[in-house]
Amino acid sequence: MRPLLLPLAAVSAALVGCAPLQQAVQVPTFEVQSVRLNSLTLLGNPTANVTLRVKVGNPNPVPVRLANIASRLILDGQDVGTVNLPNVNLPARGETVQNAALSLPLSLSAGAAFLNIARGQQVSYRLDGTFTADLGVLGQPTFGPFTLSQGVWKQSAILPF
Numbered sequence: 660m661r662p663l664l665l666p667l668a669a670v671s672a673a674l675v676g677c678a679p680l681q682q683a684v685q686v687p688t689f690e691v692q693s694v695r696l697n698s699l700t701l702l703g704n705p706t707a708n709v710t711l712r713v714k715v716g717n718p719n720p721v722p723v724r725l726a727n728i729a730s731r732l733i734l735d736g737q738d739v740g741t742v743n744l745p746n747v748n749l750p751a752r753g754e755t756v757q758n759a760a761l762s763l764p765l766s767l768s769a770g771a772a773f774l775n776i777a778r779g780q781q782v783s784y785r786l787d788g789t790f791t792a793d794l795g796v797l798g799q800p801t802f803g804p805f806t807l808s809q810g811v812w813k814q815s816a817i818l819p820f
Contacts, residue, residue, distance in 0.1 A: 687725065687749060687790065688716035689807035692756065694784065695814060696776045705765035707773045711742060713757050713786075713808070717749035723792060724748050726799050730788025730807055732763070734772035739763055742786060779816030785809040 692712040700706045711732075717723050725747040732739050740763035749755055765773060775782050789803030 685718040688718065690714045691786065691808045691810060694812050696773060696817060699773055699777055705770060707763045707765055709761040709763060711759040711761060713744065714754055715747055715749060715757060716754040717752065720751050722749060722751050726791040726793040728788060728790045730786045733785040733787060734769065734782050737768045737772055739769040739772065776812060776814065777816065777818040779814065781811055781813040784812045
């Protein structure tokens with residue numbers, strides 16, 4: 660843990676300047692705005708095609724560039740695939756929306772969750788991951804793992820059965 664302290668302290672000092680200690684650097688916020696199962700391929704190479712829209716917020720008074728947000732999509736407790744959002748530029752005290760088009764391989768357990776979604780049934784989801792901040796000359800430290808976002812996924816049925 661010690662190797663992270665010096666870069667984190669330098670980042671904190673650089674970002675907050677003379678601000679009081681209680682206003683230290685804050686972690687970006689992540690909110691899933693929408694998630695949509697577009698299609699399921701069950702024969703041959705089984706896949707779920709998903710569109711994910713994530714709002715990333717920067718509560719800090721300076722702009723931040725996240726070199727990568729790397730997360731795992733968890734459905735009803737089952738890890739179903741990877742979500743990577745590279746090069747996220749966040750304005751000072753602002754936010755940006757990132758879209759991801761995902762093609763996730765289906766296992767038996769993941770297939771059951773996606774079939775429930777395709778039938779219009781409710782499924783819990785969670786994005787667990789890390790993010791890498793681009794701090795220029797201070798390097799690219801990675802923070803996490805965190806639960807970035809969680810909620811309930813329910814959409815109109817795309818399968819008639």
